[in-house]
Amino acid sequence: MSQNVDKIKDHFQLFQEPEYQEMFERKREFEGGPSKEEIERVKEWTKTWEYREKNFAREALTINPAKACQPLGAIFAAAGFEGTLPFVHGSQGCVAYFRSHLTRNYKEPFQAVSSSMTEDAAVFGGLKNMTDGLANSYSLYKPKMIALCTTCMAEVIGDDLGSFITTSKNQGAVPEDFPVPFAHTPSFVGSHITGYDNMLKGILVALTPGKKKGVTNGKINFIPGFDPYIGNIRDLKDILSVMDVPSTILADNAESFDSPNLGEFKMYNGGTTLEEGADSINAKATISFQKYSTPKTLEYLEQEGGQTTLTYRPIGIRGTDEFLMGLSELTGKAIPEELE
Numbered sequence: 001m002s003q004n005v006d007k008i009k010d011h012f013q014l015f016q017e018p019e020y021q022e023m024f025e026r027k028r029e030f031e032g033g034p035s036k037e038e039i040e041r042v043k044e045w046t047k048t049w050e051y052r053e054k055n056f057a058r059e060a061l062t063i064n065p066a067k068a069c070q071p072l073g074a075i076f077a078a079a080g081f082e083g084t085l086p087f088v089h090g091s092q093g094c095v096a097y098f099r100s101h102l103t104r105n106y107k108e109p110f111q112a113v114s115s116s117m118t119e120d121a122a123v124f125g126g127l128k129n130m131t132d133g134l135a136n137s138y139s140l141y142k143p144k145m146i147a148l149c150t151t152c153m154a155e156v157i158g159d160d161l162g163s164f165i166t167t168s169k170n171q172g173a174v175p176e177d178f179p180v181p182f183a184h185t186p187s188f189v190g191s192h193i194t195g196y197d198n199m200l201k202g203i204l205v206a207l208t209p210g211k212k213k214g215v216t217n218g219k220i221n222f223i224p225g226f227d228p229y230i231g232n233i234r235d236l237k238d239i240l241s242v243m244d245v246p247s248t249i250l251a252d253n254a255e256s257f258d259s260p261n262l263g264e265f266k267m268y269n270g271g272t273t274l275e276e277g278a279d280s281i282n283a284k285a286t287i288s289f290q291k292y293s294t295p296k297t298l299e300y301l302e303q304e305g306g307q308t309t310l311t312y313r314p315i316g317i318r319g320t321d322e323f324l325m326g327l328s329e330l331t332g333k334a335i336p337e338e339l340e
């Protein structure tokens with residue numbers, strides 16, 4: 001054997017050994033693979049201008065479309081609210097994927113729970129899973145709000161979140177007045193940005209009823225959207241502080257995905273309080289930074305809050321200038337020299 005326990009060879013070295021080379025040769029013959037000369041010829045061709053032009057001429061191919069499913073966006077939005085536990089009604093494997101996906105991107109632990117539906121729930125419906133899940137989550141993790149969304153499984157069988165939540169409350173899983181906003185997030189429609197929008201709207205629908213006042217609170221709501229770079233929220237806060245603009249960020253998940261390393265685990269880092277979420281209906285205007293992540297939320301704030309809604313893309317010098325000038329015009333606040 002080329003490999004032995006006393007001297008373990010790295011695979012680069014190992015595969016150069018005669019027995020491996022012989023095996024590769026037999027494999028090539030068995031599979032009818034191209035000759036060494038042909039492999040060399042193609043290898044050289046991939047370095048040519050012709051090959052480059054062929055690649056740039058592609059039209060019908062999308063490489064890495066960066067598209068994930070709705071519940072991923074929904075739990076991302078929910079994580080921006082104070083004391084909020086994202087709860088996904090559906091199969092556990094999906095939620096494991098969401099948690100690991102967010103953790104890998106932001107390098108932060110992320111917690112979301114699942115009603116862990118299995119075969120029986122797929123046949124008979126997931127009400128019992130949800131009732132038990134809500135009761136367990138409420139007593140174990142002591143959240144201030146549980147934000148519910150769904151996976152494909154719950155959507156395919158048609159579980160009705162609104163009636164399930166009412167039934168669960170009637171059965172004492174959580175107190176009657178405990179906020180459980182929800183959003184149906186079927187993954188065969190839209191993508192993670194659709195889920196973000198649905199959940200944010202769902203949270204506002206749960207928090208804002210009865211909170212509308214006759215006058216505005218003078219604040220501006222800002223919706224960052226599904227932003228994979230959390231530093232943007234911190235920059236936004238700096239700008240708002242320098243310009244002295246009263247604001248509410250919907251939803252502020254900067255600390256959820258970039259929490260300070262204090263040596264102790266803190267379960268909830270969402271920065272938007274439930275009171276701020278409720279009062280957002282009284283804002284003077286709402287600015288979204290992602291048009292396609294927020295259409296339903298903006299429509300809700302326009303219709304129920306009577307607000308002006310705007311979309312800016314402060315990317316690059318031109319985009320940032322447009323945003324700052326628009327913000328200055330909206331609020332009457334001057335743009336300070338340090339931002340010019």
Ligand code: SF4
Binds near residue numbers: 069070071093150153
């Ligand atoms: S597409 Fe559906 S099944 Fe797949 S991870 Fe998303 S919710 Fe789960």
